Amino acid sequence: MKLLLKGATVVDPSQDLEEQADLLIEDGVVAGIGRGIRADYARELDLSGKYLVPGFVDMHVHLREPGFEGKETIATGTAAAVAGGITSLACMPNTAPPVDNPLVVGYIQQKAREAGLARVYPVGALTRNRQGEFMADYSALYAAGVRAFSDDGDPVDNSYLLYQIFKYLLAFEDTLIISHCEDRRLAANGLVHEGYWSNLLGLPGIPPAAETVAVAREILLAQATGKRLHLAHISTAGAVEWIRWAKEKGLPVTAEVTPHHLLLTDAAVKGYNTAAKVNPPLRSEEDRQALLQGLREGIIDVIATDHAPHKIDEKDLDYFEAPFGVIGLETAVPMLLTELVHRGELSLRELVQAYSCRSARILGVPGGTLKPGAPADIAVLDLEAEGVIEPRRFYSKARNTPFAGRKVRGLPVLTLLGGEIKMEEGAVKVGKQE
Amino acid sequence: MTRHMLGLHGVTAESLGMIMERAWRIRQNRQQYREKLKGKLIAALFFEPSTRTKLSFELAAHWLGAEFIHFPLETSSRVKGESLLDTILTVTAMGVDALIIRHSNSGVLEWLKEKVDVPLINAGDGAHEHPTQALLDLHTMYHYFDSLKDIEVVMVGDIQHSRVVRSSIWALKTLGARITLVGPPSLLPREFEQFGISISWRLDEVLPKADIVYLLRIQQERQQKGLLPSLADYTRQFGLTAGRLSLLKPGVLVMHPGPVNVGVEITAEALQLLRSWPRERAQVCIEHQVASGVVVRAALLDYLLGEESHEITA
Numbered sequence: 026m027k028l029l030l031k032g033a034t035v036v037d038p039s040q041d042l043e044e045q046a047d048l049l050i051e052d053g054v055v056a057g058i059g060r061g062i063r064a065d066y067a068r069e070l071d072l073s074g075k076y077l078v079p080g081f082v083d084m085h086v087h088l089r090e091p092g093f094e095g096k097e098t099i100a101t102g103t104a105a106a107v108a109g110g111i112t113s114l115a116c117m118p119n120t121a122p123p124v125d126n127p128l129v130v131g132y133i134q135q136k137a138r139e140a141g142l143a144r145v146y147p148v149g150a151l152t153r154n155r156q157g158e159f160m161a162d163y164s165a166l167y168a169a170g171v172r173a174f175s176d177d178g179d180p181v182d183n184s185y186l187l188y189q190i191f192k193y194l195l196a197f198e199d200t201l202i203i204s205h206c207e208d209r210r211l212a213a214n215g216l217v218h219e220g221y222w223s224n225l226l227g228l229p230g231i232p233p234a235a236e237t238v239a240v241a242r243e244i245l246l247a248q249a250t251g252k253r254l255h256l257a258h259i260s261t262a263g264a265v266e267w268i269r270w271a272k273e274k275g276l277p278v279t280a281e282v283t284p285h286h287l288l289l290t291d292a293a294v295k296g297y298n299t300a301a302k303v304n305p306p307l308r309s310e311e312d313r314q315a316l317l318q319g320l321r322e323g324i325i326d327v328i329a330t331d332h333a334p335h336k337i338d339e340k341d342l343d344y345f346e347a348p349f350g351v352i353g354l355e356t357a358v359p360m361l362l363t364e365l366v367h368r369g370e371l372s373l374r375e376l377v378q379a380y381s382c383r384s385a386r387i388l389g390v391p392g393g394t395l396k397p398g399a400p401a402d403i404a405v406l407d408l409e410a411e412g413v414i415e416p417r418r419f420y421s422k423a424r425n426t427p428f429a430g431r432k433v434r435g436l437p438v439l440t441l442l443g444g445e446i447k448m449e450e451g452a453v454k455v456g457k458q459e
Numbered sequence: 460m461t462r463h464m465l466g467l468h469g470v471t472a473e474s475l476g477m478i479m480e481r482a483w484r485i486r487q488n489r490q491q492y493r494e495k496l497k498g499k500l501i502a503a504l505f506f507e508p509s510t511r512t513k514l515s516f517e518l519a520a521h522w523l524g525a526e527f528i529h530f531p532l533e534t535s536s537r538v539k540g541e542s543l544l545d546t547i548l549t550v551t552a553m554g555v556d557a558l559i560i561r562h563s564n565s566g567v568l569e570w571l572k573e574k575v576d577v578p579l580i581n582a583g584d585g586a587h588e589h590p591t592q593a594l595l596d597l598h599t600m601y602h603y604f605d606s607l608k609d610i611e612v613v614m615v616g617d618i619q620h621s622r623v624v625r626s627s628i629w630a631l632k633t634l635g636a637r638i639t640l641v642g643p644p645s646l647l648p649r650e651f652e653q654f655g656i657s658i659s660w661r662l663d664e665v666l667p668k669a670d671i672v673y674l675l676r677i678q679q680e681r682q683q684k685g686l687l688p689s690l691a692d693y694t695r696q697f698g699l700t701a702g703r704l705s706l707l708k709p710g711v712l713v714m715h716p717g718p719v720n721v722g723v724e725i726t727a728e729a730l731q732l733l734r735s736w737p738r739e740r741a742q743v744c745i746e747h748q749v750a751s752g753v754v755v756r757a758a759l760l761d762y763l764l765g766e767e768s769h770e771i772t773a
Contacts, residue, residue, distance in 0.1 A: 220650055224648060225468075225654070227565040227588070228585075228587075296569060297565075342570070343564050343570040344564065345564040345565075345566075345567075
């Protein structure tokens with residue numbers, strides 16, 4: 026089975042490639058890239074005028090299954106992913122039961138295989154039952170395939186325990202600790218960024234220090250132990266400075282930022298808009314600029330969505346009662362192309378680097394490259410295609426996006442996983458199995 | 460379109476003026492308004508305890524001939540798991556002409572207004588707004604000043620958690636008053652300056668300029684939450700003590716939304732002294748505020764529900 030993708034501009038930072046070229050896929054892997062490739066018996070697709078990039082790799086996704094299938098399932102979440110040009114994702118362990126044992130890992134892997142749309146890498150819990158009291162069963166999780174551990178939304182408050190975990194996981198050399206940085210005492214049940222809007226709306230604020238204090242602690246533990254650390258969804262200018270310091274010291278620290286923190290500020294909560302209720306909260310314009318600058322400089326390594334689906338009726342509550350979280354799989358690429366790439370804030374190459382190459386490398390998974398022999402996980406983008414973010418058309422079960430109604434220019438139009446078409450012109454090939 | 464009173468942020472001077480004028484007319488001739496809202500049913504849903512606000516709304520409704528029912532929800536149905544929206548919809552389905560709501564969640568009425576089609580009146584939502592308190596305070600201020608233009612208002616206390624402040628500052632600004640907020644930094648974030656008003660962490664520096672000193676109630680739990688060393692410390696720094704009375708400008712008004720924690724926001728000695736002073740030196744108008752509550756709430760109910768009803772223009 027051969028597929029020849031002809032005439033697109035191939036942008037693959039992993040091999041410093043940015044030129045018009047044909048790409049040949051054979052048996053699910055990239056067989057060659059070059060001009061005027063000819064292949065006998067190959068199906069050909071003309072992609073002139075389009076951009077062909079390694080499929081996006083989202084290292085921060087909540088698929089909600091098992092336990093919260095009303096919000097999202099592995100099938101709907103991966104459909105949303107490929108609709109958005111994302112071919113691989115890491116899913117967070119705050120399911121019910123949580124991903125603290127190999128049975129749940131196996132369940133997620135099985136469901137992902139059945140859906141057959143995207144590569145799914147379960148992140149294991151950092152502590153048993155995600156309660157921050159005892160180490161999780163690392164060797165069993167590792168044997169089941171887990172390479173990243175996190176308690177995500179419920180960070181380990183106990184610094185002593187966290188220090189021991191950092192040390193313990195040194196023996197599992199190719200694993201990563203992912204930290205949601207939040208000092209929960211400092212965050213003090215806040216609901217929005219502490220600043221102009223929290224004061225105006227009379228909502229309890231979350232000070233930036235609730236993040237920076239935790240970022241500093243995690244970085245210092247990484248320094249003390251040498252364990253590889255990844256900082257999830259950084260939201261503050263202060264955190265960027267700490268990460269800069271860590272990188273200057275050569276510490277094994279990487280960091281991510283979400284599209285919503287790159288594109289929105291706390292002004293989005295105007296009118297008590299629960300679609301913009303997210304943790305960490307949307308911050309000030311200064312913070313947003315610092316995140317963007319950090320991303321451009323490579324201080325922040327990757328973009329990840331923190332796709333956090335909720336049921337419509339759960340988000341349709343008052344600002345206190347509605348849960349935190351926004352979805353992102355189907356909005357990330359169009360919004361980033363529209364607001365950053367087209368405006369010259371970020372090049373397409375930098376976007377691919379941050380949302381594909383580096384995420385795959387940090388997770389230690391296939392993808393993020395189109396080098397010959399690599400799996401043909403591909404996103405094709407039409408940078409001129411125009412559209413509107415329409416939640417009712419999402420493949421995700423959820424609708425909780427702060428970008429509803431936004432006009433976009435630049436859409437993913439074709440997604441391939443292992444050489445198979447999973448999405449074409451916005452339509453996901455649901456039900457097809459590998 | 461439904462007419463609500465959710466808050467004073469963005470409400471025009473014209474709307475404020477019309478409510479003030481109507482309150483004045485009701486005060487002058489209550490009898491004339493006796494049947495203005497005859498046949499109307501007004502329901503009060505208080506998810507937080509309240510004595511004076513509830514009572515003054517009830518009296519206001521009676522003045523205008525409306526029926527008034529009160530659901531003391533802080534104790535009953537929410538405990539049974541009935542959701543807020545279910546409660547509201549149940550009450551509106553029974554046929555009410557207005558809902559007066561108090562709730563501990565800021566912004567809850569902004570959410571509810573999309574769900575119901577009866578006028579909503581905010582009787583205090585979390586730390587967000589308490590518009591009728593601010594309106595009755597305006598009514599009181601106008602009793603003593605013809606215009607609030609360039610009047611110096613100093614509001615002292617727990618600014619951070621105050622819904623009274625978050626209503627008053629907008630109305631006072633709109634009417635041309637100058638506002639200075641005073642309190643300890645833990646209860647008065649610097650960012651309040653972004654609203655175009657002054658802040659100070661030292662009462663003694665701003666007291667001399669005040670035409671109106673507005674004391675806010677200090678909740679006991681602020682100390683337990685680590686926001687204050689003690690109430691005594693608060694009083695030393697921010698309480699109106701006898702020692703500070705010499706700093707007051709002649710003719711100053713001293714206001715408080717009540718209930719006063721005597722010995723915290725103002726000492727018993729200071730209160731007694733102030734009350735003994737002639738009007739030219741100072742006036743405590745806490746009782747006037749309470750009385751204004753009924754008049755202003757009646758004016759608001761009539762403004763929103765009466766024959767010549769209006770939308771609040773923002």
